[in-house]
Structures are given as C-alpha cells and as structure tokens.
Amino acid sequence: MEVQTLLIGRIEECDYIVYDTLNRVSRKHALLIKEDNNLFIQDLGSSNGTFLDGRQIKPNVRVPLKPQNKITLSRDYELDFQKIRFPDLLQGNRRGLQEKDDQTILMSNSSIELNSGGKTILFDRNNARMEDLSKHEVNKFKSFGRASTCDIKLESPTVSKSHLNIRLLTSVIFEIEDLNSTNGTYVDGEKLLPNKRYQFSSSAQVRIGNNLNLDLKKYFPEIIVLEKKAIAPPPSKQLPPTNTIDSTSEELKQFKELENVWKEYNSRLNQATSTATGFGIGGAVLGLAASVFTGGVAGILLMSGGGILGRYLGQKESNKIRGDLTFEDAFLEVYACPRCKESFQKKPWITIRECFKCKTKYR
Numbered sequence: 202m203e204v205q206t207l208l209i210g211r212i213e214e215c216d217y218i219v220y221d222t223l224n225r226v227s228r229k230h231a232l233l234i235k236e237d238n239n240l241f242i243q244d245l246g247s248s249n250g251t252f253l254d255g256r257q258i259k260p261n262v263r264v265p266l267k268p269q270n271k272i273t274l275s276r277d278y279e280l281d282f283q284k285i286r287f288p289d290l291l292q293g294n295r296r297g298l299q300e301k302d303d304q305t306i307l308m309s310n311s312s313i314e315l316n317s318g319g320k321t322i323l324f325d326r327n328n329a330r331m332e333d334l335s336k337h338e339v340n341k342f343k344s345f346g347r348a349s350t351c352d353i354k355l356e357s358p359t360v361s362k363s364h365l366n367i368r369l370l371t372s373v374i375f376e377i378e379d380l381n382s383t384n385g386t387y388v389d390g391e392k393l394l395p396n397k398r399y400q401f402s403s404s405a406q407v408r409i410g411n412n413l414n415l416d417l418k419k420y421f422p423e424i425i426v427l428e429k430k431a432i433a434p435p436p437s438k439q440l441p442p443t444n445t446i447d448s449t450s451e452e453l454k455q456f457k458e459l460e461n462v463w464k465e466y467n468s469r470l471n472q473a474t475s476t477a478t479g480f481g482i483g484g485a486v487l488g489l490a491a492s493v494f495t496g497g498v499a500g501i502l503l504m505s506g507g508g509i510l511g512r513y514l515g516q517k518e519s520n521k522i523r524g525d526l527t528f529e530d531a532f533l534e535v536y537a538c539p540r541c542k543e544s545f546q547k548k549p550w551i552t553i554r555e556c557f558k559c560k561t562k563y564r
Contacts, residue, residue, distance in 0.1 A: 332524030
C-alpha cells in the first residue's frame with residue numbers, strides 16, 4: 202500500500218504553506234493523506250478547526266474525502282481541490298509537484314500560488330509580509346569574505362574569512378546577513394545582529410568593520426539606487442479648518458503624480474479578478490508579488506525603481522525595511538494628501554477633490 206502525506210499549515214516545514222494574514226490557519230493545521238486511490242483529511246488539533254462540507258471534523262481522526270467535497274480551514278478559509286493540485290494526487294501522480302518546472306499561478310482572489318522545490322506556497326500579493334516572501338526568494342546570495350570559496354573575495358584584515366551574504370530581492374531592495382564576523386557588518390551605521398537576515402532599500406550604505414565601505418553597484422550592476430525625496434513632515438495636530446485651502450503648485454504636482462499610483466494599484470485589482478494564469482518564476486519572488494505580471498506599466502516602474510514600492514522606499518527616512526511590510530501598507534502610505542499625509546485610502550483618484558482632513562483643495 203502506497204501512502205503519501207501533505208502537511209498543510211503556516212510554517213516552513215509544511216508541504217502546503219498558507220500565509221494567512223488573519224491567522225485562521227494554524228502552524229500545523231491539517232494533513233492530507235493518500236492511500237492508493239483514497240484520500241483522507243486529518244485535522245491536527247488546529248486552533249480554529251477544519252471543516253468538511255460545513256461540518257467541523259474531529260481532531261486527529263482521518264476522514265475520507267471525495268473530489269466534490271469542500272474543505273475549509275477555520276470557517277472561512279476555503280481550500281479548493283484544484284488550487285492545491287489535488288488532481289495530481291487523485292490520479293496517483295505526485296511527480297508533478299517535484300519534477301514540473303517551477304510555476305507561479307495568479308488566482309482570481311488576488312492570491313498567488315507558488316510551486317517550487319516540491320512545496321506549494323499560497324499568499325495574498327497585497328497583504329503578504331515581506332519577511333514571509335523573502336523566505337522563498339529564488340535569487341541567490343553572494344558571499345563576501347577573505348576565503349577563496351567566497352563569491353566576492355575581499356583582501357582586507359578587517360574582513361573575516363566568511364563575513365556576510367547579500368542578494369537582491371528586487372532592483373531596489375537587497376537582503377543582507379552577517380555571518381558572525383569578527384568586526385561586524387554595519388548598514389547606515391547600525392551594526393547587524395549575526396546570522397539574522399535584514400532587508401534594506403538600495404540607497405542604504407553597507408560597511409564592514411569601521412572603515413571598509415561596500416559599493417553595491419560594483420557587485421550588483423542591476424541594482425537601482427533610489428534617490429531619497431525630501432518629504433515635509435505632517436503639520437502638528439490641530440482642529441481641521443472649516444473652509445477649503447488652495448494647494449500650492451508643488452502640492453498640486455504631487456497630487457497629480459498620485460494618479461499613476463492609483464492606476465498601478467487598480468491594475469493589480471483588475472488582474473486579480475481575471476482568469477487564473479500560470480507564469481514561470483524566473484525572477485524574484487518579491488518582485489513577482491509587487492509587480493503586475495503582464496509586464497505592463499507597473500512592472501516597468503518596479504524594475505526602474507518606480508511604482509508604489511519605489512515611491513514608498515524613496516520617501517522613508519530609514520532604509521531599513523519592516524519585516525511585516527505589505528504592498529497594501531506601502532500603497533496606503535504613498536496614496537496620501539501631499540500636505541497633511543493623511544491617506545486617501547482606496548478612494549478613486551478621479552473622485553478626489555480635496556483632503557477630508559486638512560481641507561486642501563486639489564480640483
């Protein structure tokens with residue numbers, strides 16, 4: 202009897218990893234079991250339960266499955282048989298998960314399904330956290346150090362044999378890890394903790410020890426160094442004015458630029474409601490999540506350091522990127538009143554006449 206299992210949950214050791222921003226899915230939620238041509242689902246004592254056709258199943262008990270059944274993790278996180286590649290399992294052919302070319306599928310609900318190395322990772326491209334996406338990045342690290350085995354050999358007594366690793370996540374974001382070096386690795390003057398990965402925008406300055414600066418452009422020619430924009434701080438808290446205030450020419454210019462921000466965001470939403478399509482991974486996972494897959498305007502903007510993500514990074518004082526940053530966070534912060542920085546939320550750009558908070562008039 203041939204037995205195959207598929208572990209479903211939020212942690213990396215699962216076969217089917219679900220990055221659920223609402224934490225409906227447990228770390229180890231359920232087990233899909235195949236014995237010959239029979240399928241079973243088993244809840245692993247999850248916090249919110251596993252439901253079969255609307256009824257919660259008992260934990261740690263195998264329940265037989267049929268293709269027409271509906272599985273729900275918690276009461277509202279549905280697992281579609283097609284989306285988790287049940288057809289391969291039902292046909293007794295799991296090789297597709299391991300031998301087929303890596304593939305990414307954009308689904309109809311703004312989710313992305315990434316199949317790579319025999320694992321399936323499901324995440325929402327608008328709300329997935331950067332630290333989660335970077336765990337599945339396909340771009341390789343470059344190692345820096347004195348040892349001949351390093352990708353970049355640095356001849357300096359300040360440098361350890363194996364000092365640090367760096368890789369690009371997109372053309373405007375890099376990830377860096379100090380390898381427990383003797384003299385340390387610093388980014389923008391801050392010493393990194395050893396053996397911990399950090400994400401920074403491309404304008405960050407990397408230093409080894411006290412005096413050896415790294416020119417990232419030299420080692421990563423494709424990197425695009427973002428120019429930091431001087432963003433005026435929001436005014437101090439005060440009662441909102443009762444009458445509208447005319448915008449300055451600079452504020453009006455910044456407001457008009459928000460039209461492209463809205464178009465990029467809306468383009469993502471429109472594609473998220475289109476028919477599911479498969480794409481080879483090819484590039485960075487984070488870039489895949491942050492761009493529109495058609496290679497249209499937003500994709501070009503991302504590669505050139507523009508777009509929502511580029512704008513967000515360019516206006517942040519710190520180059521260090523929050524691990525819990527999502528594309529939605531970046532959009533809401535960028536899509537804001539040029540004067541008071543209050544977010545316009547998801548109001549269509551064409552309908553915005555004034556800021557509801559500071560009453561600055563834009564039309």
